[in-house]
Amino acid sequence: MADRLNVREGGQPIYDIVIGKDFENLGEELKKLELQERRVCIVTETTVGPLYEKAVSAVFEKMAKEVHVFTFPAGEGSKNLDTVKNLYLFLIEHHFDRKDLLIALGGGVTGDLTGYTAATYLRGIDFVQIPTSLLAQVDSSVGGKTGVDFDGYKNMVGAFYQPKLVYIATDTLKTLTEKEFLSGMGEVIKYGIIKDEEFFCYLENHAEDIMKKDPESLAYIIKVSCDTKRKVVEADFKEQGERALLNFGHTLGHAIEKYVYEDRLHGECVAMGMAGAAYISFKKHYISREEMNRMIDLILRYQLPVKENRIDMDKVIQTTYSDKKMEAGKIKFIVVKKIGHAEIDKSVDWMEMKQALWCIMEGKYNER
Numbered sequence: 001m002a003d004r005l006n007v008r009e010g011g012q013p014i015y016d017i018v019i020g021k022d023f024e025n026l027g028e029e030l031k032k033l034e035l036q037e038r039r040v041c042i043v044t045e046t047t048v049g050p051l052y053e054k055a056v057s058a059v060f061e062k063m064a065k066e067v068h069v070f071t072f073p074a075g076e077g078s079k080n081l082d083t084v085k086n087l088y089l090f091l092i093e094h095h096f097d098r099k100d101l102l103i104a105l106g107g108g109v110t111g112d113l114t115g116y117t118a119a120t121y122l123r124g125i126d127f128v129q130i131p132t133s134l135l136a137q138v139d140s141s142v143g144g145k146t147g148v149d150f151d152g153y154k155n156m157v158g159a160f161y162q163p164k165l166v167y168i169a170t171d172t173l174k175t176l177t178e179k180e181f182l183s184g185m186g187e188v189i190k191y192g193i194i195k196d197e198e199f200f201c202y203l204e205n206h207a208e209d210i211m212k213k214d215p216e217s218l219a220y221i222i223k224v225s226c227d228t229k230r231k232v233v234e235a236d237f238k239e240q241g242e243r244a245l246l247n248f249g250h251t252l253g254h255a256i257e258k259y260v261y262e263d264r265l266h267g268e269c270v271a272m273g274m275a276g277a278a279y280i281s282f283k284k285h286y287i288s289r290e291e292m293n294r295m296i297d298l299i300l301r302y303q304l305p306v307k308e309n310r311i312d313m314d315k316v317i318q319t320t321y322s323d324k325k326m327e328a329g330k331i332k333f334i335v336v337k338k339i340g341h342a343e344i345d346k347s348v349d350w351m352e353m354k355q356a357l358w359c360i361m362e363g364k365y366n367e368r
Helices: 026-033 049-061 079-091 108-123 136-141 172-174 178-195 197-205 208-209 215-234 241-245 250-259 266-283 287-301 313-320 352-362
Strands: 003-009 012-020 038-043 067-070 101-106 128-131 144-148 153-160 165-169 332-339 341-345
Touching: 003 165, 003 215, 012 215, 026 128, 026 153, 026 165, 038 049, 038 108, 038 136, 038 153, 038 208, 049 067, 049 101, 049 172, 067 079, 079 144, 101 108, 101 215, 108 144, 128 136, 136 144, 136 172, 136 178, 136 215, 153 250, 165 172, 165 215, 172 215, 178 197, 178 215, 178 241, 178 266, 178 332, 197 208, 197 215, 197 287, 208 215, 215 241, 215 266, 241 332, 241 341, 250 266, 250 313, 250 332, 250 352, 266 287, 266 332, 266 352, 287 332, 313 352
Parallel strands: 012 165, 038 067, 038 101, 101 128, 128 165
Antiparallel strands: 003 012, 144 153, 332 341
């Protein structure tokens, strides 16, 4: 039995998040989109495509007018306007019009890129998210943020554009590498820290089951994560206020991601950013040393890093001031006031961030 969450805007339902085991219920969920006279383009990449493209195409071929597949090279390096341009050309050559549909089949790169293309092709066509990584399932597929990187800067070109459906098949997590799975846990932990102390405790108490990928535990953490993000997004679709809380760990994390070797995944960099943000929250006397250590211990329990000695301090600090989260020359830094409650703080300065980066470089948070 699939779990279902409904995302609303202005009190009106706009799309469902459906969480199931496999693709068995996908066809039923697609009926409301009335695909009989619509072309469908499945957008995927070279890692995910060979695993799931045939199964997903088979569902659409029973329902849609035409089904096409666009495949791009896997990896963050493809998340740019060049790939978007290639997808535009593919859609034009196959005569896609405004009533047709794009399907994002893959991880966060695929979802962000496909969503941005959908938002901008012919001024907007429908799209569906079918996220296959934990990171995409609990974070990037929900909320309507789409975009691509520009000249090495994360997500600097984008649009707010909502999907028509998010369909999550938890069985896809079986084909993730351990490193990719743990990267997704970085975003899961974030939800407990910023919004839900009870969930934080669940992650502490059920780490063994989650690490073993127990199906019930996975379904639960995905549902809670999606529900937490759904509530935040509904309150602030365009990130004018509360939605910025979802950026906890991302100000330092994105900057580290830009300047650290490619062996670090997004969730790993966010984990380091969260550890740094916990340290700043402690130094500003918002939380106790014990609370800071509890957050860092949870990150470590899921084998995520809190240390990285390859950081170029000056470049990372400079990048934080080029971040899209800037407002009137000040960084909207997310701090923790207690586990389960985060706030925006515009008083965090470069020296405080530098101290946090020293902690990350040394892996020592109790000695500075």
